[in-house]
Amino acid sequence: MKPTSSTFLLPALSIALSYATLVVGAAHAQTADPAAEVRRVLASPIYQSATAALDKEHGRIVEDGIKPTEIPAPPFGEKARAEEFAKMLKASGLSDVQIDPEGNVLGLRKGTRSDGKVVVVSAHLDTVFPAGTDVKVKRQGTKLYAPGIGDDTMSLSVLLGFVRAMKTAGISTCDDILFVGTVGEEGPGDLRGVRYLFTKGSYKDKIKSFFSVESGDVNRVTHGGVGSKRYRITFSGPGGHSFGAFGTVNPMFAQAQAAVEFARIQVPAKPKTTYSIGLIGGGTSVNSIPVSSWMEIDMRSESVDELKRVEDRMLKIVQEAADGENFARSTKNAKITVEAKLIGDRPAGNTDMKADIVQIAKAAIEAGGYTPDLNWSSTDSNMPMNLGIPALTIGRGGIGRNGRTHSLDEWEDVEKGPMVKAMATSLSIVLSATGME
Ligand SMILES: [Zn+2]
Numbered sequence: 001m002k003p004t005s006s007t008f009l010l011p012a013l014s015i016a017l018s019y020a021t022l023v024v025g026a027a028h029a030q031t032a033d034p035a036a037e038v039r040r041v042l043a044s045p046i047y048q049s050a051t052a053a054l055d056k057e058h059g060r061i062v063e064d065g066i067k068p069t070e071i072p073a074p075p076f077g078e079k080a081r082a083e084e085f086a087k088m089l090k091a092s093g094l095s096d097v098q099i100d101p102e103g104n105v106l107g108l109r110k111g112t113r114s115d116g117k118v119v120v121v122s123a124h125l126d127t128v129f130p131a132g133t134d135v136k137v138k139r140q141g142t143k144l145y146a147p148g149i150g151d152d153t154m155s156l157s158v159l160l161g162f163v164r165a166m167k168t169a170g171i172s173t174c175d176d177i178l179f180v181g182t183v184g185e186e187g188p189g190d191l192r193g194v195r196y197l198f199t200k201g202s203y204k205d206k207i208k209s210f211f212s213v214e215s216g217d218v219n220r221v222t223h224g225g226v227g228s229k230r231y232r233i234t235f236s237g238p239g240g241h242s243f244g245a246f247g248t249v250n251p252m253f254a255q256a257q258a259a260v261e262f263a264r265i266q267v268p269a270k271p272k273t274t275y276s277i278g279l280i281g282g283g284t285s286v287n288s289i290p291v292s293s294w295m296e297i298d299m300r301s302e303s304v305d306e307l308k309r310v311e312d313r314m315l316k317i318v319q320e321a322a323d324g325e326n327f328a329r330s331t332k333n334a335k336i337t338v339e340a341k342l343i344g345d346r347p348a349g350n351t352d353m354k355a356d357i358v359q360i361a362k363a364a365i366e367a368g369g370y371t372p373d374l375n376w377s378s379t380d381s382n383m384p385m386n387l388g389i390p391a392l393t394i395g396r397g398g399i400g401r402n403g404r405t406h407s408l409d410e411w412e413d414v415e416k417g418p419m420v421k422a423m424a425t426s427l428s429i430v431l432s433a434t435g436m437e
Pocket residue numbers: 124151152185214215
């Protein structure tokens with residue numbers, strides 16, 4: 001379509017020019033030298049007084065992390081934790097705190113030169129763990145064990161620590177900062193919290209950049225959002241007595257065959273592409289041929305094309321498995337049918353490596369004495385990245401200080417030195433990106 005593209009060249013150029021004019025006029029939309037901005041923040045006595053506040057408050061930040069960890073927050077069940085976090089956010093000194101209709105907790109900290117837009121600094125409220133999971137925190141020295149403690153509950157407390165430290169140090173920022181606890185970051189939540197924030201909420205179209213503070217090591221920066229597709233596959237059949245109706249098609253056999261074939265799909269290491277079966281179920285009793293059988297599948301890729309290839313292959317495999325079972329056993333009463341229901345669809349996207357916030361994060365991490373590790377993942381940042389809004393998922397913990405994420409023996413080491421240093425680095429990213437004065 002070469003001739004068409006040249007026709008569009010002129011209008012596109014004029015749009016680019018008017019955008020450039022806009023950028024120059026807007027306070028802090030573009031920082032001339034992101035690394036110099038980081039150096040300025042780090043050298044400033046008020047930043048140092050904020051890090052001193054984080055140091056002094058370390059014990060409280062840990063306790064404030066334990067509190068919400070012990071309030072269960074399964075997907076779609078974040079309400080009690082959200083209410084507690086809203087209370088804590090208010091107590092930390094933010095006046096304008098609200099819970100939006102989707103369940104996100106929002107707290108605004110006004111800037112001095114507000115341009116009507118906000119920089120979001122968020123952490124997620126939800127965990128992967130179902131209702132009924134024991135979420136009591138167990139301590140072993142400086143190590144805390146509890147499902148969800150690192151991913152991402154301690155980050156909520158770190159946000160509170162940031163708000164208080166900024167207040168104690170008397171920090172003003174150019175930009176308005178919207179502190180957010182999001183719902184639905186994990187699995188079945190399908191990013192419903194950020195989806196609402198960016199597409200429906202009162203701050204829709206008013207967010208100029210986005211930070212998600214996640215469990216990871218402070219040197220980890222997620223600048224690319226891995227796309228994912230999740231399916232619930234259900235095989236159905238006539239069912240029957242395991243002895244009396246022997247020879248009848250069995251949906252579990254079809255599903256097992258599909259699982260084996262699915263596991264054989266070849267994927268590239270780069271762009272990283274993965275797949276897994278995370279849940280299976282079905283049947284009613286051991287001596288019945290089941291009426292139905294289901295499994296939930298997760299597929300991810302850094303590449304839209306690779307994701308589509310695995311998805312297409314999977315859909316073919318489940319159909320072939322049903323056909324194979326119908327061929328192998330009796331369909332006298334009914335055939336095996338298969339239904340593939342899309343239960344998760346996370347948009348892919350990425351923040352350009354040359355974007356200011358990437359440069360700021362890299363400079364701040366290096367200044368902290370760490371080596372930046374830029375990576376792709378699937379986080380709340382996927383949504384803004386997909387919309388072209390600069391977004392990063394950043395860390396706030398010491399290197400190698402958390403582990404066994406998404407397992408019942410998840411842990412977080414809260415040893416003071418490494419934790420305070422990491423939080424201070426994380427805070428310097430936020431302050432450099434919001435124009436600390
Ligand atoms: Zn997480």
